[in-house]
Structure formats: C-alpha cells, structure tokens
Amino acid sequence: MAxxxxxxxxxxxxxxxPVIGCxxxxxxxxxxxxxxxxxxxxxRSPEQAWVVDTGPDFRMQCLRERIRHLDAVLYTHSHTDHIxxxxxxxxxxxxxxxxxxxxxxxxxxxxxxTAFEFAFNGQNRYPGYFKPVPVVVNGPFTLGETRLxxxxxxxxxxxxxxxxxxxxxxxxxxxxPDAKELEPDTVSLIExxxxxxxxxxxETPHPTHLSIGESVEIGQKAxxxxxxxxxxxxxxxxxxxxxxxxxxxxxxxDGLKISV
Amino acid sequence: MAxxxxxxxxxxxxxxxPVIGCxxxxxxxxxxxxxxxxxxxxxRSPEQAWVVDTGPDFRMQCLRERIRHLDAVLYTHSHTDHIxxxxxxxxxxxxxxxxxxxxxxxxxxxxxxTAFEFAFNGQNRYPGYFKPVPVVVNGPFTLGETRLxxxxxxxxxxxxxxxxxxxxxxxxxxxxPDAKELEPDTVSLIExxxxxxxxxxxETPHPTHLSIGESVEIGQKAxxxxxxxxxxxxxxxxxxxxxxxxxxxxxxxDGLKISV
Numbered sequence: 001m002a003x004x005x006x007x008x009x010x011x012x013x014x015x016x017x018p019v020i021g022c023x024x025x026x027x028x029x030x031x032x033x034x035x036x037x038x039x040x041x042x043x044r045s046p047e048q049a050w051v052v053d054t055g056p057d058f059r060m061q062c063l064r065e066r067i068r069h070l071d072a073v074l075y076t077h078s079h080t081d082h083i084x085x086x087x088x089x090x091x092x093x094x095x096x097x098x099x100x101x102x103x104x105x106x107x108x109x110x111x112x113x114t115a116f117e118f119a120f121n122g123q124n125r126y127p128g129y130f131k132p133v134p135v136v137v138n139g140p141f142t143l144g145e146t147r148l149x150x151x152x153x154x155x156x157x158x159x160x161x162x163x164x165x166x167x168x169x170x171x172x173x174x175x176x177p178d179a180k181e182l183e184p185d186t187v188s189l190i191e192x193x194x195x196x197x198x199x200x201x202x203e204t205p206h207p208t209h210l211s212i213g214e215s216v217e218i219g220q221k222a223x224x225x226x227x228x229x230x231x232x233x234x235x236x237x238x239x240x241x242x243x244x245x246x247x248x249x250x251x252x253x254d255g256l257k258i259s260v
Numbered sequence: 261m262a263x264x265x266x267x268x269x270x271x272x273x274x275x276x277x278p279v280i281g282c283x284x285x286x287x288x289x290x291x292x293x294x295x296x297x298x299x300x301x302x303x304r305s306p307e308q309a310w311v312v313d314t315g316p317d318f319r320m321q322c323l324r325e326r327i328r329h330l331d332a333v334l335y336t337h338s339h340t341d342h343i344x345x346x347x348x349x350x351x352x353x354x355x356x357x358x359x360x361x362x363x364x365x366x367x368x369x370x371x372x373x374t375a376f377e378f379a380f381n382g383q384n385r386y387p388g389y390f391k392p393v394p395v396v397v398n399g400p401f402t403l404g405e406t407r408l409x410x411x412x413x414x415x416x417x418x419x420x421x422x423x424x425x426x427x428x429x430x431x432x433x434x435x436x437p438d439a440k441e442l443e444p445d446t447v448s449l450i451e452x453x454x455x456x457x458x459x460x461x462x463e464t465p466h467p468t469h470l471s472i473g474e475s476v477e478i479g480q481k482a483x484x485x486x487x488x489x490x491x492x493x494x495x496x497x498x499x500x501x502x503x504x505x506x507x508x509x510x511x512x513x514d515g516l517k518i519s520v
Binding site: 014062082092156 | 274275276278279280281316318319320322323327340341344345347348350352353354355374375378386388416468505
C-alpha cells in the first residue's frame, strides 16, 4: 500500500453545507460534492489508523466509511465543529481493557476534559463508556513508523495545530484544516511537502480562515506537489469552481480518497 | 391545526442505530424505520415551535425536516446524546438581536454552560455565534398558550425531566425519552394524558432505561389513549416488533409526524 490512504470524512465549515435555513444555490444543490459535513480526515498508514478531529458528524462519517478500528485520535483545536462527536468514540473502546490515545494541544485537551469530564474521571464508568488516554501535544510524536509534527497556525483566538506526517525522514503530508495564517516555523516545515491539505473557506477573505487564493499561494510558495483545499463554506460551488483550479490544486469533498 | 404537531427528529439511544461496528440484523437493515438518530422531538403549537433536546444529529435532523424557526429549546438532561448539537442552534439566532430561550434543569444548564461557555459569556462573540437566554427549570412555565410541566424521572445518576404539555387545562401530551422509573408526582401528572411518548429501549430490562414491557405497563396504568415508544437500541427491529404491539401502542421512527 501507499504510505498513507486518506479519506476525507468531512470538508465543511463549522455549520456544514447545506446550512440550516439557507436558500443559496449551493445549499439547495443536489450534487453530493456540495454536501459537506464537518471537517475531518481518516488516515491509514501500513501500521496504524487514526482520525484527525471528531465533530458532531463523526458517527455518520464512521458509518459511511465503515470505520471499525482506530489506533489514535488527533485534534487540531477545540472549536465545537472539531470536538463535539468525541463521545461517539466510545464504540472504539468497547472491550473492558480497550483504550484509545487522544492527542491534543494543551488548550484543546483542557476543553475536552471539561466538556466530557465523565469520560476522563474514571469514576462511575458504565460498561461501554469511552476510555480515552489523553496525551498533550507539545512536540513531535510517533504512530507506528509515522512521525507526527504539530504545525502551529493562527486561527482566531484559539490555539490551533495542523499536523505534518513524515515517514523515513520524508515530509509526505500536511493537514491544516483551520488557519488564517501559518506560523513561520510551520511555513518552513511544509516546504516541499508532497501533499498539502489546507483550509480554503471561500473566494473572499475571512478574518479567521484562509481564502482559496491565499491557500493556493501558500501551496505555490511551499512548492508542494499536490494541494487539496477543504473546510468550505456554502459560497463554494464544487461544480462551478473546481474545473477552474490550477492543475495540481483540487477541491476535496466528503468521501474523497487519496493515496500519498 | 391540532393542539400539537409533533415530528420525531430522532428515536435512537445514545449511540444511535446503526451502531458503529455492529453487525446485527437491525444495524445491517435497509429499512429506514430501523435507522435512528439521537432522540429529539420538534413540536409546533398554534403559537410557537420548539425542540426537546439537541443531540449530535441536530443539524441533520433540522435539514431533513426543513426546520427554519424555533421559539424555544427544552432539555431533558445533560447526557451527550441530548446536548452535543447545542452549537448548531446558532443558525436560529443569526440576526444581531435574535436570541433563543433555552430551558433546562439546574444540572443540565450547568453542563451546557460548562461545555459551551463561549456561547454564554457574551465576550468575544463573533457574528453568527449562538445567543442563548438560559432559563433554569424549577417548575411549570408557558410557551404561548401551552403550559409546560417538568416531569422528574429516575435515569441513572443524572437529574432528568420529561415534560407534560397542557392546553386549556387539559393534559394532552407527555414526552419522557429517558427514564428507568417515574417519580410518584410524575405518575400522577401523566394520569389520563391523551398521548404519552416514552422510553422503550428494548425487550429486556436495562439498569437505566425502561423496557418495552415496562413502558406499556406504565401507559396502561395511567390510562393513556395513545402510547408511542421511542429511544430504541439496535435490539428492536421495527419490522418484526411493531405489528405485534397492542392497538394503542406504536413504535416511533425518525420522521414520524403525529397530531395531538
């Protein structure tokens, strides 16, 4: 197999697409590529499988992609569209001795432990409760033969990471679903990465997210081979906008699978 | 119109049906009536509209039923399958001056304010953030011409309410999705109610939920005219079990609409 098999579980912004109560053409569209659950990816390496983020749509995403096993869960940040499906992870620790390691930066871990306190305190645990093993991310860590490097980015007021996936010393994939700007260290780390998956909220600038044009420029400057945009609002019509992209830039959509 | 038009938004237990990783016949079933999102109802009276509970599936439930306006949100208790869609309520307070009143018992309100602190603190509010007006439920309250009476029930260790809906002095509807036992006051309050919607997790007893037989007995003793069971696990096969029910007892399913 390839180094990584990636499935885009969700490619939408915090309120998803369609948006409740929105009459725009994209929200009314029948094209499945215009239907976007909250952003998340499922990653399989030769040794392990993990997801990055578990938003409210996590259960439906697992059912759609028939995900039955996880070795780890990574979090980018603590916004609700990235964490509120946390408790549905209980189905991955069904056995009495089964646990699942979750990786998050200090602020996100604190928020998980506040919102889902019952899962962490080890008390009054009913059979079937989720049994997380929290690991606070303060630097690189490994999952099998993959080295994961946190990529700090600016995204409103919340402490936010992307992640770089390296194997055999090579930077193969970077996933940065929520960013307005990359920290200087992050710019260096994604230099020459084979595949970059990054926030491309919409055409026009936004105070806390990268626009399509800003992300394409980041990809060009970093010399990435393949660029996938994700985390779209309903202002982005896949059918109209995707064919107009440069050759090595593609829009992701829910269910898209790529090998890296 | 009738006094109440009820739509069952979801009729599943905490992990929904299908259950992630489950190979049972119900989880593998193609019957849409065996597909259960997390329990919730949408209620329309002649004056107002509200939902009871907002689990992680709330956004998909709103899209499915084209819900575009709410006057209030009621909560039964603080378990994740009843509250984790809370932030998707932001689409119901889009206008700068729009707010939405939420009703919950003290423990549930505290948990909402802990897990979704950013929505309550009024600070650093981005346009489009959910703007809740919290009202702690300590007794009956009104929505238009409807009087809502909290129905305390026993459900594991969590403080849990059902709700009784009265109009013109008549007890028309009681909704009790999560209970193992009713408090004596609650037993009196549902006496002779027209329609009772209640937890019917499965055939066999469960430590924190009513079984189908236990709920049918409660309905018979209370002399209710129509009994709808909800909050089913994957042990309940709609196709097999529904035809065998007594005449005035029915299984609810996602999308079922009834008038009371």
